[in-house]
Amino acid sequence: MALHSQIPHRLNFYDRPPLDDITIEEFETCALDRLRVLAEIESSFARNRSYDELKTVTLEQCKKYLPLNSSTAIAVDRDAERRKDHVGHFVLRLAFCRSEELRRRFVKAETSLFRIRYDSDDRVERDAFLNSRDFDWIPVTDEERLEYRAELSAASTSKDAVPEKERYYKVKWTRVPDLIEKRKVFLKGGLAFVPAREQSSIVFQEFQTHLERDLEMTAKALPRLDEDTRIVPILNNLSQGFLAGVSSEWSSSPAGNGNEITADMVDELSRKHFPACMRNLHDSLRRDRHLKHFGRLQYGLFLKVLGLSIDEAILFWRRSFSNIQDDKFNKEYRYNIRHSYGLEGKRANYPARSCQQILMSDQPGASDSHGCPYRHFAPDNLQSALLSMYSSQGLTSADLAEVMNTVKAGHYHVACTRVFEITHASQGVKKGEGVGGGESVTHPNQYAARSRELERGKDEGFKTEADGDVVMQIS
Ligand code: SF4
Incomplete structure (x- = not known):
């Protein structure tokens, strides 16, 4: 069939x-x-x-x-x-x-x-x-409409409504709580008289x-x-x-988005295009000349997908860890960088972490820099961090109340989206537009890619990946 x-x-x-x-x-x-x-x-x-x-x-x-x-x-x-x-x-x-x-x-x-x-x-x-469905509504008869004309008229929100000309349905009052709350229906004997134009309320309920x-x-x-x-x-x-939100999985190959970057470009890109999580990692790396394991993982995969090739990545991390000797770098870090590019170990092509993964896994401790600042920073620290990261892009202390209210309600990626809108207002992004078409931020690479697109003034598509082929039955 x-x-x-x-x-x-x-x-x-x-x-x-x-x-x-x-x-x-x-x-x-x-x-x-x-x-x-x-x-x-x-x-x-x-x-x-x-x-x-x-x-x-x-x-x-x-x-x-x-x-x-x-x-x-x-x-x-x-x-x-x-x-x-x-x-x-x-x-x-x-x-x-x-x-x-x-x-x-x-x-x-x-x-x-x-x-x-x-x-x-x-x-x-x-x-x-x-x-096709039985909604269990009973049409109100002509006699009833005449009998309750005054009451139906009083309950109507439309001044021009003429009860004799309108169709009504009777349903048990418990089925239309929203109409009762707004006093939009006449109640009689436990039944609500619902005008046809409010019929949708019954359906939604x-x-x-x-x-x-x-x-x-x-x-x-x-x-x-x-x-x-x-x-x-x-x-x-x-x-x-x-x-x-649910992010598309971002290409895990540096050449995948056709936007190769070099180690020398990262400082400027970070200032102009990075979301708070990556900006924080970059600033910590510059300050401490080091990042702990999960920070390197989160930031390294992000940079890979942003377009940093393996050679540029080794150069970037080598220069960044300026306090350590070549020997130690080669022994302890080079292998892991190559591993994240699928060049060592099981040679897996690791994708960059989405907001959901950053928010939910590997919770950072006090001395860690990974995670999502909107979720993992104390409110005061978050506000000063946001001002220090984004005031040059137009974020002011007057914007913080709205951002912090969203954070307080647990909508971290929505707060990040609002910051994106504010910091890209000069490029024409309006409130509610998000990272394009009203979409919220769901992936740090989506944030950075959209920010770069806006700078270049052109639109590009995003990639998705999926796999699996086992047959099952749902019943
Ligand atoms: S919401 Fe996502 S992109 Fe924004 S700071 Fe948090 S993890 Fe990064």
């Missing part, structure tokens, strides 16, 4: 899980692409975006990562789009059902995504979707209640998955995606 006959509408309440075979790769990529969209929705809440701004940014993200065309769309693989949407939703249910906090955030982001799709859907298809209930059921079923060594690490990784 063709999939679109199983998923006949673009809008979906996800009643049934996918039952066909999928590969581990598909399992992961469907979930990651959906998470990119949900994480950006969550960032939008932290950035106090209006609904219209949220809608624009989300539709843009959906176009990139989670396209879902209407049933009349031609020249697109609708079945593949709906399958991806369906699989991604159910994988994320597994990842986000495991604590009350994760469930709450997931439901909020998913309900927003549903609402945005609902509001931007084709009218005919939306009606077909509404008619129903979506939310339905998802909350399903997540609780999934949480109860989940312990059976705990022994699956293929799935559990993926789920653990996915559930961290709200903390710092």
Whole structure:
């Protein structure tokens, strides 16, 4: 059977899980692409975006990562789009059902995504979707409209509303708490009289209640998955995606972005283009003429992906560690630098660390320089560090309150994004634009690359990588 006959509408309440075979790769990529969209929705809440701004940014993200065309769309693989949407939703249910906090955030982001799709859907298809489900709403009769005319009119937010001409539906009052809170409905005998134009509130509330209930059921079923060594690490990784967004994996080859740099260029690049984590590492390296292991790892991989070749990297680190002798450098450091370029040991092509990895792993101690300053610095230190790093690029103490509020709420990469916007305002970046198209910072190399692009005044694309081919079944 063709999939679109199983998923006949673009809008979906996800009643049934996918039952066909999928590969581990598909399992992961469907979930990651959906998470990119949900994480950006969550960032939008932290950035106090209006609904219209949220809608624009989300539709843009959906176009990139989670396209879902209407049933009349031609020249697109609708079945593949709906399958991806369906699989991604159910994988994320597994990842986000495991604590009350994760469930709450997931439901909020998913309900927003549903609402945005609902509001931007084709009218005919939306009606077909509404008619396909029983929302348990009872049409209000002509007699009732006449009988309660005054009350319906008083509850209406529109001055010109004429209850006799409007369609109303009766639902149990508990199903429309938002309308009750805003006093937009007339209540009688435990039923809310909802005008047709507010019908969407019933639908959104129903979506939310339905998802909350399903997540609780999934949480109860989940312990059976705990022994699956293929799935559990993926789920653990996915559930961290709200903390710092989901980054594309950056090319791990220095030539990969076509922007080779030399050791001599790093000081200037750091001043002009580095996010706080890398700026802090660079300044520590210059001050101490040394960096500890995790600092070298975080900074070395970042520089590699920025375009520093192996020869330039050895030159850069040799000069930077100016307090030590050649012998010691060659014995203790040269091998590790070559290793991170895949030239020693198991010759792996290591990618640079994303914000999520920097925020979540290898927590820095007091004498370490790695990590994310937005998360790992004490508030006073962070404020003075930001001013010292970025005041020459336009950051002032008046900007700090907003940045620190975002940090306090735990949205570290959103704070970093706001600093990016402020420090690139002279290049035309406006509040809310992030690193392009409203996107938040999810990777230090994305920050630096975008900053360099702005300086050059041109746009470039970003790369992604994925792997895995084991077949599994979700049921
Ligand atoms: S949010 Fe990401 S890019 Fe920004 S400072 Fe933290 S780790 Fe670096």
